[in-house]
Amino acid sequence: MTPEEFRVAGHALIDWIADYRSGLAVRPVAATVAPGEIRAALPAVPPARPEPFADVLADLERIVVPGVTQTQSPSFFGWFPSNAALASVLGDLASSGLGALGITWASAPALTEVEEVVTEWLRELTGLPPGWRGAIHDTASTACLVALLAARERASGGSLHRGGLQAEERPLTVYASPQAHSSVGKATGLAGFGAANLRQVPVDPVTYQMLPDALAAMMAADVADGRRPAAVVVSIGTTGTTAIDPLARIAPIAAAYGAWVHIDAALAGSALLLPERQGMIDGIEGADSLCWNPHKWLGTVLDCSLLYVRDPGELVSVMSTNPSYLRSSVDGEVTQFKDWGIPLGRRFRALKLWFHLRLDGVDAIRARLRRDLANATWLEEAVAATPGWRVLAPVTLQTVCLRHEPSDMVGPDGEILDGEALDEYTLAWVAAVNGSGHAFVTPSKLDGRWMVRVSLGAEGTEREHVEALWKLLQDQVRDHVGIGE
Amino acid sequence: MTPEEFRVAGHALIDWIADYRSGLAVRPVAATVAPGEIRAALPAVPPARPEPFADVLADLERIVVPGVTQTQSPSFFGWFPSNAALASVLGDLASSGLGALGITWASAPALTEVEEVVTEWLRELTGLPPGWRGAIHDTASTACLVALLAARERASGGSLHRGGLQAEERPLTVYASPQAHSSVGKATGLAGFGAANLRQVPVDPVTYQMLPDALAAMMAADVADGRRPAAVVVSIGTTGTTAIDPLARIAPIAAAYGAWVHIDAALAGSALLLPERQGMIDGIEGADSLCWNPHKWLGTVLDCSLLYVRDPGELVSVMSTNPSYLRSSVDGEVTQFKDWGIPLGRRFRALKLWFHLRLDGVDAIRARLRRDLANATWLEEAVAATPGWRVLAPVTLQTVCLRHEPSDMVGPDGEILDGEALDEYTLAWVAAVNGSGHAFVTPSKLDGRWMVRVSLGAEGTEREHVEALWKLLQDQVRDHVGIGE
Numbered sequence: 001m002t003p004e005e006f007r008v009a010g011h012a013l014i015d016w017i018a019d020y021r022s023g024l025a026v027r028p029v030a031a032t033v034a035p036g037e038i039r040a041a042l043p044a045v046p047p048a049r050p051e052p053f054a055d056v057l058a059d060l061e062r063i064v065v066p067g068v069t070q071t072q073s074p075s076f077f078g079w080f081p082s083n084a085a086l087a088s089v090l091g092d093l094a095s096s097g098l099g100a101l102g103i104t105w106a107s108a109p110a111l112t113e114v115e116e117v118v119t120e121w122l123r124e125l126t127g128l129p130p131g132w133r134g135a136i137h138d139t140a141s142t143a144c145l146v147a148l149l150a151a152r153e154r155a156s157g158g159s160l161h162r163g164g165l166q167a168e169e170r171p172l173t174v175y176a177s178p179q180a181h182s183s184v185g186k187a188t189g190l191a192g193f194g195a196a197n198l199r200q201v202p203v204d205p206v207t208y209q210m211l212p213d214a215l216a217a218m219m220a221a222d223v224a225d226g227r228r229p230a231a232v233v234v235s236i237g238t239t240g241t242t243a244i245d246p247l248a249r250i251a252p253i254a255a256a257y258g259a260w261v262h263i264d265a266a267l268a269g270s271a272l273l274l275p276e277r278q279g280m281i282d283g284i285e286g287a288d289s290l291c292w293n294p295h296k297w298l299g300t301v302l303d304c305s306l307l308y309v310r311d312p313g314e315l316v317s318v319m320s321t322n323p324s325y326l327r328s329s330v331d332g333e334v335t336q337f338k339d340w341g342i343p344l345g346r347r348f349r350a351l352k353l354w355f356h357l358r359l360d361g362v363d364a365i366r367a368r369l370r371r372d373l374a375n376a377t378w379l380e381e382a383v384a385a386t387p388g389w390r391v392l393a394p395v396t397l398q399t400v401c402l403r404h405e406p407s408d409m410v411g412p413d414g415e416i417l418d419g420e421a422l423d424e425y426t427l428a429w430v431a432a433v434n435g436s437g438h439a440f441v442t443p444s445k446l447d448g449r450w451m452v453r454v455s456l457g458a459e460g461t462e463r464e465h466v467e468a469l470w471k472l473l474q475d476q477v478r479d480h481v482g483i484g485e
Numbered sequence: 486m487t488p489e490e491f492r493v494a495g496h497a498l499i500d501w502i503a504d505y506r507s508g509l510a511v512r513p514v515a516a517t518v519a520p521g522e523i524r525a526a527l528p529a530v531p532p533a534r535p536e537p538f539a540d541v542l543a544d545l546e547r548i549v550v551p552g553v554t555q556t557q558s559p560s561f562f563g564w565f566p567s568n569a570a571l572a573s574v575l576g577d578l579a580s581s582g583l584g585a586l587g588i589t590w591a592s593a594p595a596l597t598e599v600e601e602v603v604t605e606w607l608r609e610l611t612g613l614p615p616g617w618r619g620a621i622h623d624t625a626s627t628a629c630l631v632a633l634l635a636a637r638e639r640a641s642g643g644s645l646h647r648g649g650l651q652a653e654e655r656p657l658t659v660y661a662s663p664q665a666h667s668s669v670g671k672a673t674g675l676a677g678f679g680a681a682n683l684r685q686v687p688v689d690p691v692t693y694q695m696l697p698d699a700l701a702a703m704m705a706a707d708v709a710d711g712r713r714p715a716a717v718v719v720s721i722g723t724t725g726t727t728a729i730d731p732l733a734r735i736a737p738i739a740a741a742y743g744a745w746v747h748i749d750a751a752l753a754g755s756a757l758l759l760p761e762r763q764g765m766i767d768g769i770e771g772a773d774s775l776c777w778n779p780h781k782w783l784g785t786v787l788d789c790s791l792l793y794v795r796d797p798g799e800l801v802s803v804m805s806t807n808p809s810y811l812r813s814s815v816d817g818e819v820t821q822f823k824d825w826g827i828p829l830g831r832r833f834r835a836l837k838l839w840f841h842l843r844l845d846g847v848d849a850i851r852a853r854l855r856r857d858l859a860n861a862t863w864l865e866e867a868v869a870a871t872p873g874w875r876v877l878a879p880v881t882l883q884t885v886c887l888r889h890e891p892s893d894m895v896g897p898d899g900e901i902l903d904g905e906a907l908d909e910y911t912l913a914w915v916a917a918v919n920g921s922g923h924a925f926v927t928p929s930k931l932d933g934r935w936m937v938r939v940s941l942g943a944e945g946t947e948r949e950h951v952e953a954l955w956k957l958l959q960d961q962v963r964d965h966v967g968i969g970e
Binding site for chain 1: 486487488489490491492494495496498499500501502503504505506507516518519520521522523524527529530531532533534535536538540541545548549550551552553554556557563564567568569570571572573574575577578579581582583584585586588590591592593594595596598599601602603605606609610623624625626627630634637644645646647648649650651652653656657666667668670671674675676677678679680681682724725778780786787788803804806807808809810811815818819827828829830831832833836839840842843844845846847848849927928929930935938
């Protein structure tokens, strides 16, 4: 494709995206395809000759769009917000258009230095201590693995430079709440600690926060047993209920054993842009790393996950490589982000943050975050005030965990709604909500029972959309109970 | 930013990219900034209010562009090609515009199924065996780590579900050529094997290919010593000289020990689209995984690395997570790419491959790859035929390793050019080449001495650009020797 062909096709695609975003409110929110349906709609071999751009664009509209859950819809309340602010889309386009290659500072100094600048902007905005340094990773899963690898190497005194973890005699242990994200267990496994060395620290039964005293007792018992505590993962905003582990109480306990403290604030980090919410990370001075994802609530298009560390040297000692073909005369003076994570090759992802912050401005971003927090409070109060409905966990941010539990606890077929029956009832009405196409929410288990997470914060979600959702939930429940009557 | 503001700004950015790409030939190829210069040009805090798009675009032109090595220039011959075909840029823009979230199949069925289709297209085109399945990762570094983690778990019988690698009594070992990419050693360390358990298998002194007999001897000795061979990394196209390890002889040796065979074909994989080059992977039926990067020579914009495996089940058993909020009723019928690698959240990267293959067509892509191979042969012959110049390694693909070694071996200051002096001379004239702005090549060490890699394959590189480069190399050397006369 020549630049002139690109110009014509690019204008058409920009128009398509503008139209697509403008028309989101009337599309079904959930994807409406069956397994294999999209695969079957595509040819088995790619074309030998170029296809017209209009054909590709038509397939995008006809095949692809019905096959995605509309995360940009104002009625998307699933998982966590996954905003793709249009300002950041432009930054990402600029990155692709430039086609810059980040492998060393010298390969693209601007790629490195813009990343240094925007991560410093966000460090300051989110209230992280001066001196902490950040870099962009793809996701919080990767960032968590990187943090646990650094923790492993600290605890083992640099085992990777010797016989590896397999040469260690005293097992290293990792601590997290059972409410921590699935990536914590996964990273523990991948880093070689083993599932048997992941300790699930009990949580408060009401707030779902990690219990510091239980952590202290577990660590002491492990040490007495000849084990070495390597890391504590603190969840600031768990995936299930956005519970906020008490960092200020946890960090000193970890410090007594030299254990790495990693903070997973994948969702909640966006709220740190609000000074009134920075109390969530009180105790940060005792932590080693913090990850949050601008590609969630903040709205910098996927994939953009920030990992901040107190001491980059601890990452570099684990991640550094230095083959001859990557050396330059200025290596001692510059940041080499290749040594801060797993990949060597680096996309110019800083541009999407740069464009996003500059084109939207911090004031508007903050106003939107506050809007979402207020909407969550509104929904929490509406649910709590309505007979038969329960709010199941404290609403700390923008996620409301709820369930319909009719006062007589009798379901559509006259059964008593406890245990399995309540689960079936919940899953049935939430499937009806999502199947309606009018909104999308995520069912999730809490204390072993299914409930519904309403996670607010799509960019276009105004109060009216939350009100419509609340009406939809009640209507579906009413219809559903009605079926059995 | 509203859709209508996006429409206006997007058109301007598309035009800027089209103009930028059209004008690449006259820009300096190497970045022309000093450490810290870009950082100093940017404000210390982001704006509170939105900035005009024109200001951001002006900064892109004024600050960012001079700060990147122009990998899309027809005179870029550095590292490896890092093409960003404009058709793939459109696919990437479509991905950002959609803002789809890939976490499970249900979150975006099209994201999963288009990825299945395009990786199957490329499996067929590259001559991989039927049944092999591919997924997109960010880079080959990550793909290599994923492969070695799978190898570790196979060799340890699933240690991550128990006490982890640290509970294993017999050390696991990994084998690779010293010419293997730096990511192999890094992945060995991160996976917990330890540097002491990475075996560097000797290579042929002329071809730089791994010596199978040496591998067999090392593996036998390790087993006799109580160690367990876990993985062999076969480089199909090393970074230094594009040496091609003899897979057909290596795979049976690895098979005798049940060791995982991972093929790193990050650069060379693009050449597998040419049927006449598929002999490189003879013996593939004895391998377990193969990685190659469409974001290199093929030209699908960063980041796009393909990891194919013979048995996806071996990845899934290592990478799978299944929290309640990610479950759906069709989980048994669909592919869950979250269980094929490290990240949970997945960008719709398949779109850039889909757009690229459809809009450019396979015929044109193959023609371009063949053009580059012919250009490399032309340069190899020109260098070999010129007194004082040497080709240092077989030209197996599109990279020519060369050095100027004057017949009298006397440098600019009258010194004998061997050892350190030859190194200094080489680094000096290559710095002059890159400093000229007219082309960019990468110095690298081979057998302990600096040489120059000319890596062809930028999308715009025609014979005339290779001829101009060859003239530039000779002119710089002449000027350089002249200084000392």
